Amino acid sequence: MVNQQIAQKFYKTADLLEIMGENPFRVRAYRNAARTIESLGRDLSEMVAQGEELTKLPGIGKDLAGKIREIIETGTFSKLKELEAKVPPGLIELLKVEGLGPKRIKTLYDTLGITSLEELREAAAKGQISALPGFGKKLEQTILKGVVLAKKEGRRFRWAYAESFALELVRFLKKAKGLNQIEVAGSFRRRKETVGDLDILVTASNPEKIIEHFVSFPDIKTIISKGQTRSTVILSSDIQVDLRAVEEESYGSALHYFTGSKAHNIAIRTIAQKAGLKINEYGVFRGKDWVAGRSEDEIFSAVGLPFIEPELRENRGEIEAAMEGRLPQLVTLPEIRGDLHCHTKWSDGQNTILEMARAAKGLGYSYIAITDHSRRLAMIKGLDEKKLELQAIEIEEARKRIPDIHILHGIEVDILEDGTLDLSDEALSHLDVVVAAIHSKFKLSKTKQTERLLRAMDNPHVNIIAHPTGRLIGEREGYDLDMEKVMEHAKDRGCILELNAQPSRLDLNDVNLKLAKEMGIRISIATDAHNVDNLRFMRFGINQARRGWLEKKDVVNSLSTKKLLRLLHSKKG
DNA sequence: GCCGTTTTCGGCCCGACTGTTTTCAGTCG
Numbered sequence: 001m002v003n004q005q006i007a008q009k010f011y012k013t014a015d016l017l018e019i020m021g022e023n024p025f026r027v028r029a030y031r032n033a034a035r036t037i038e039s040l041g042r043d044l045s046e047m048v049a050q051g052e053e054l055t056k057l058p059g060i061g062k063d064l065a066g067k068i069r070e071i072i073e074t075g076t077f078s079k080l081k082e083l084e085a086k087v088p089p090g091l092i093e094l095l096k097v098e099g100l101g102p103k104r105i106k107t108l109y110d111t112l113g114i115t116s117l118e119e120l121r122e123a124a125a126k127g128q129i130s131a132l133p134g135f136g137k138k139l140e141q142t143i144l145k146g147v148v149l150a151k152k153e154g155r156r157f158r159w160a161y162a163e164s165f166a167l168e169l170v171r172f173l174k175k176a177k178g179l180n181q182i183e184v185a186g187s188f189r190r191r192k193e194t195v196g197d198l199d200i201l202v203t204a205s206n207p208e209k210i211i212e213h214f215v216s217f218p219d220i221k222t223i224i225s226k227g228q229t230r231s232t233v234i235l236s237s238d239i240q241v242d243l244r245a246v247e248e249e250s251y252g253s254a255l256h257y258f259t260g261s262k263a264h265n266i267a268i269r270t271i272a273q274k275a276g277l278k279i280n281e282y283g284v285f286r287g288k289d290w291v292a293g294r295s296e297d298e299i300f301s302a303v304g305l306p307f308i309e310p311e312l313r314e315n316r317g318e319i320e321a322a323m324e325g326r327l328p329q330l331v332t333l334p335e336i337r338g339d340l341h342c343h344t345k346w347s348d349g350q351n352t353i354l355e356m357a358r359a360a361k362g363l364g365y366s367y368i369a370i371t372d373h374s375r376r377l378a379m380i381k382g383l384d385e386k387k388l389e390l391q392a393i394e395i396e397e398a399r400k401r402i403p404d405i406h407i408l409h410g411i412e413v414d415i416l417e418d419g420t421l422d423l424s425d426e427a428l429s430h431l432d433v434v435v436a437a438i439h440s441k442f443k444l445s446k447t448k449q450t451e452r453l454l455r456a457m458d459n460p461h462v463n464i465i466a467h468p469t470g471r472l473i474g475e476r477e478g479y480d481l482d483m484e485k486v487m488e489h490a491k492d493r494g495c496i497l498e499l500n501a502q503p504s505r506l507d508l509n510d511v512n513l514k515l516a517k518e519m520g521i522r523i524s525i526a527t528d529a530h531n532v533d534n535l536r537f538m539r540f541g542i543n544q545a546r547r548g549w550l551e552k553k554d555v556v557n558s559l560s561t562k563k564l565l566r567l568l569h570s571k572k573g
Numbered sequence: 574g575c576c577g578t579t580t581t582c583g584g585c586c587c588g589a590c591t592g593t594t595t596t597c598a599g600t601c602g
Contacts, residue, residue: 025574026574026575027574028575028585029585030574032575033574033575059574059575060574061574061575062574062575063574064574099591099592099600099601100599100600101601102599102600103598103600104599104600133593134592134593134599135592136593136594137592138593142591186602197602199602224590225589225591225601226590227589227591228589230589230590232590232601232602244589257588258602260602265586266585266586269586270585270586272586273585273586280587280588281588281589
């Protein structure tokens with residue numbers, strides 16, 4: 001039973017309680033607990049096995065701690081079973097329909113006996129819904145449309161993908177007259193790896209004109225709402241965009257509010273409450289008096305805290321860290337001195353060594369490691385020992401042609417099923433850097449997969465484990481791994497873990513990065529570039545690194561060439 | 574159901590928008 005499954009059971013319980021019309025605060029308690037569990041980074045099963053006190057986790061009290069133990073022992077818990085017996089299973093998916101919440105769903109079930117999306121669609125089509133008290137024609141139409149969208153599921157988009165739309169919208173909105181400030185807030189600003197919708201905040205002399213301009217954006221499929229200060233639309237690409245306009249004096253409070261996360265906001269507001277203040281998106285108030293709100297700095301200082309970077313605002317300890325003056329100084333792109341994972345035409349890359357090196361130099365880097373695939377990946381011409389020697393000659397030539405960037409000769413060597421490597425130790429011993437990665441046998445059992453990685457790290461030549469979990473965002477779960485064991489071993493063996501900056505990978509994720517940092521493991525933020533343009537993926541890696549609380553000192557490719565080489569060499573020692 | 578240098582009980586973030594309403598409930602973020 002992994003944390004994710006336990007969290008899902010609590011989310012489901014919350015949904016069911018909500019439909020049953022239960023106390024909304026109890027519902028929230030389950031969701032808070034689920035959130036805590038999701039971002040824990042430690043295995044609850046193990047914590048329970050070791051007899052650790054679960055109630056010290058935020059949002060988990062005596063009752064939920066007991067339920068967690070029950071889930072781990074029996075696979076579920078009696079309260080959930082009870083609810084599942086009472087509520088038809090189809091009702092939960094109705095929550096995904098726009099305009100339907102727990103109250104209306106309960107009404108529809110009680111009066112029309114609706115228990116599924118299909119029954120909902122039929123009833124709406126027949127006009128039965130608009131006949132109910134409290135429901136009308138418009139709502140019926142919204143529901144009808146909502147049923148179709150609900151079937152598509154609540155899609156989330158990769159950050160990099162969302163960014164292209166965000167930039168386009170900002171460009172478009174900036175054409176509107178009277179626009180002053182503009183910022184894309186929400187999970188986009190927090191640099192979350194996936195973004196559900198875009199929240200754009202503006203200040204303007206005449207907000208209504210901006211709203212008018214906004215809804216004239218050519219790529220809009222549906223206008224969901226359009227008020228005086230807010231509007232919501234759906235783009236043809238199915239991305240939802242919310243626009244909000246506020247006064248200048250509220251810009252900071254609105255930015256803070258719309259940046260979220262919700263959990264962070266609630267925590268901040270609770271602190272404010274205790275200090276006799278009220279925070280909403282218009283400002284910080286003492287009684288009816290506005291006391292702050294122009295900038296986010298004002299909001300934080302009103303509650304006695306230093307500025308907290310958006311990437312940290314998940315209520316995962318950032319508020320406590322801020323109170324105690326130990327917020328991290330998050331790593332930035334200009335601090336990056338090089339890239340330790342990229343490919344060339346020698347395997348499946350599109351550019352030559354020289355072209356990659358020149359591009360890296362163009363980015364202001366001091367070094368770049370050429371790490372093509374090893375022979376196991378035959379279909380993309382992975383390198384064997386012989387080719388590796390030939391490549392060394394070409395690297396030597398490239399070094400002479402571009403003396404002002406240090407070209408490291410490396411490899412992305414395949415980790416075989418038993419944890420041995422695809423190339424001989426002798427061959428690896430001549431390289432400047434060895435990056436090891438899993439590219440096959442993703443379905444091994446957790447024990448075997450973990451053991452495989454541990455054995456690879458035992459090899460004295462292995463410096464870095466690339467994309468450690470192998471997950472592809474929205475496409476493929478990572479391999480089944482005991483991440484704690486992997487990290488402990490990385491620590492013992494002096495192994496570096498990679499944060500792969502490919503927008504579809506971002507592997508390690510934020511939670512694991514924070515865990516690694518806390519354990520004192522160093523991270524290589526690397527693009528895995530397959531052409532010169534890909535080298536620019538570094539900024540996506542930086543986004544993720546910042547969400548993982550990483551500082552310059554945690555990131556090996558912020559080191560000078562000299563220090564980096566010393567570090568890489570020390571592993572072999 | 575959680576939580577506590579005001580509390581172990583009584584709170585729990587807060588406001589906009591919509592559609593259905595003659596003053597507000599429900600939903601959403």
